[in-house]
Every structure is written in C-alpha cells, then in structure tokens.
Amino acid sequence: MQANFKPAVVWLILNKQTEEALELLAKNYKVNTPKLKIGLPKGHKNKVYGTYSAKNQTISLLNSDMLGNPFVVLHEFYHHLRTKSVDKQHKGTERNADKFAIEFLREYEAAAKKANPQSSS
DSSP states (O other), X not given: OOTTHHHHHHHHHHTTOHHHHHHHHHHHHTXXXXXXXXXXXXXXXXXXXXXXXXXXXXXXXXXGGGGGOHHHHHHHHHHHHHOOTTTOOOOSOHHHHHHHHHHHHHHHHHHHHHHSTTSOO
C-alpha cells in the first residue's frame, strides 16, 4: 500500500468521486468493487446514513450528500470487505467498521497537516 493511499481515498470521497474511491479500495484489498446506490433499501428508516447488502454487493446511501461523506462510505466498504462470498453474511462488527473509517480519516488529517503546517487544528 502506498503511503498516500488512505488520504487519496478520503480526498476522492470528499470530492464526491466516490465510485473512483471504491474502485481504488477494491483494487487495493483485492475484492470486487461494490455497487453504489442512492436511497436506502426498504425497511431502513432514516436512522442510518448507509447500508451494505452482501446479497447484491451494494452500498446504499441515504442521499447524494452521503457520496461526499468518507466516514459513511468507508464504514460500509468495511462491511463489503469483511463479507465472505460463501455465505454472504456480515463478518465485521460495527465497531470495527468505525475503526476502519476513522483510520482513513486520521491519515487524511495527518497528510493535510503536513501539506499545510501553518494551519491550526
């Protein structure tokens, strides 16, 4: 994995180049690229910002604003990454999905500080 991989993924998502970010993630982790859909599946209230369906390998986002939300996109990608193709069940916990997303965000923040050291936190 190249040093700027995680910051690049976050940057792409922040700039709503989410499909490109998912392709980069899939290539890096050697998995299929998940489909991306706007609108939650039936049965999901507006209590969540995104879901992952292992059945059709699709990340569904609440609305188009979520395309630019790296935490939500990376959290759902983690579920895609951890789903075993054999039984199509989630194998990752919500807490681990959160950790996965936060790790990307921290590396993005660190890279941003290096690029612009005079900016304050």
